[in-house]
Structure formats: structure tokens, C-alpha cells
Amino acid sequence: MSDASHVSDVVLQTRDLVRTFGGGRTLFGGQKPTVYAVRGIDVAVRKGETLGIVGESGCGKSTLARMLVGLDRPTEGNITLTGSDMNDLIAHDRHALSRRIQYVFQDPISSLNPRKLIRETLAGPLRYLRGLSGEDLNKRLAELMDAVNLRPEFLDRYPHEFSGGQAQRVGIARALAAEPEIIVLDEPVSALDVSVQAQVLNLLADLKKKFGLTYVFISHDLSVVEAVSDRVAVMYFGRVVEQAKGRALFDKPLHPYTRLLLDSAPVPGKRGLTVEDASAELPDPLAPPPGCAFAPRCPRAQDDCVAKVPDAQYGLENHDAACFHPLNPVTSA
């Protein structure tokens, strides 16, 4: 994808990021299979923007998210946070990294410790990452609850006493407690009812403005990604196949896979489609195809598509598509 390293406002960047699982030898000397979860990802996140990452189940979104916040390490490639290598940051001072980048999980209730009062859940990062105690800590707890529109008495409840939406507000408050620059949100509203989804998305938008945050917003739901993102990266089978400003990508997609996603279930005024609707016959992650992973399903595929993996330079300025035969940017056909 575009080399954004010269752009000074890039805060988070990945280069040729690969993550495999398995491999190596079994006890009896056989070969363990290798699963290719992320197969070479280049993305750049700019300060203050929301980068939406959309992809179907199993395309590697969560694996990417976990690497972006330092919960998992790449097999190959690297991640930089305002120019510093993520591996160095992890090795040097994990707390310092946690003060800069935080993670919000998909399943709000199970991501909270069921045996801890919300007060304790939120006090942890305030104590260990921000060094607060006593009255300062209590004051900050109240501020955090206020920021996510939860009543202060909820501090003395347990996670099971919360609805999904309330629990996700706590998850967001826990991330905010660290006062991070960047929050990686991995399917933050997928587990919530549609009416509650809108409230949480509005809250996230308000918080972004109020605290000058940068978001990486990961979802399988195109309409959600379209609603929240400044730029969008479309993932397919461990790679980013298209990346552009939200409007450009939704109005004039260049990659046939993006086109398929957009066409699959049009609903007037709203894209009712989730990427699952358009996914079928995915390649085997144990044996990735040599060329473009989408080629077997692509109406535009030619011999070159099955011979080698297309790089991302076949797009327009600020609009990349990893495709040898992209759609016409004028007619998008």
C-alpha cells in the first residue's frame, strides 16, 4: 500500500506484517501445519483519523488488532508507533506502550473480570499506568464514568449486572483510563443490539473529538465501517486488498472483491450487508494459493492473477487496490 512513512502525521504503521500459527515439529518428528492468519499487511494510521478495517470472519482482523496493540508479535515484518519499533517498545516498557495505545474487545461482558467490581477494573490502569491513588483516583473514576455516560453508583457493581451496551461503555472507560493516543476497537458493537450499537458509536465519536483520539475500527459490518471511518482498508484472506478514503472506496471501488461486497445486498439508504454475505469458498489457510487469493472467485481474473500476488501499486493516488485488473475508476466497472 502507499508508503506513508514520509507523512509526518502517521502515528501507527505496519510493514509487510505476517503472522502464522503452528508450524514446527510434532513430538514424533512430523511437521505441524502452518496457518497463515496475516499474510503481508501495510497500513498507516494518521493522527486523529479513524481507519476502518473491514473483512469477513477469519480474514485475520483480530490477529492484526492484537499485533497493533502489542498483545501478539508478528512472525515477520514490523509495526512502528510514531517511528519507534513496537518490539522495542514492548521490551523496553510495556506500561509506556499501554499509555499510548489501548484495545477495546468485541465481547464486552466476557472481557471484564466477573469477580471484580467495575471500580477495581477501572482503578487498575489508573494506578499502574497513571500512578493515581486516594482522592485523585476517586475523582478520575467519577470522571471516567461521566465520560461514558454511566452513573457513578455503577462503579460498585459487577459485570453481570450490566447490559451489553453498559458493559461496552465500561470497556471503553477502561481504555480511556490509560489516556491513550490510539484505541484499537475490535468489533466493538457487533455483540450489541442495533439500537444500542448507534448509541455506542455516537459515544465513540464524541470521545474521539473530546480527547483528540485516533481510532483503528475493525468490523465485519460494512455499514458500521462506512459510518465511522475516514479511511477504509478492506481485508481478504490475510491481506489488505483495497485502501482509500471512505467515500472513494464506497463510491468507486477498484478491487473486484470490494465491488462484490458492496453489490451483495444493497438496501436503500443503508448498506445492510455484512461481509459474511459475500463470502464463500474461502481459500484454505493451511495452503494459501500462490497468486491473488480472490482469483478463483473473481470475474476479472486472468493468468497473471493465479501466477503471483498483486502488489498494491495498481490504484490511484491515495487509493490502492492490490489487483492486476482493477475496475475502471470512472465507471467502477
Ligand SMILES: Nc1ncnc2c1ncn2[C@@H]1O[C@H](COP(=O)(O)OP(=O)(O)OP(=O)(O)O)[C@@H](O)[C@H]1O
Ligand atoms: N492462535 C491461533 N492458532 C491457530 N490459528 C489461529 C489462531 N488465531 C487465529 N488463527 C487463524 O487465523 C485466521 C485469522 O483469524 P482471526 O481471528 O484473526 O480472523 P478474524 O478476521 O478476526 O475472524 P473473526 O471475526 O471470526 O474473529 C483464521 O484462519 C484462524 O483460524
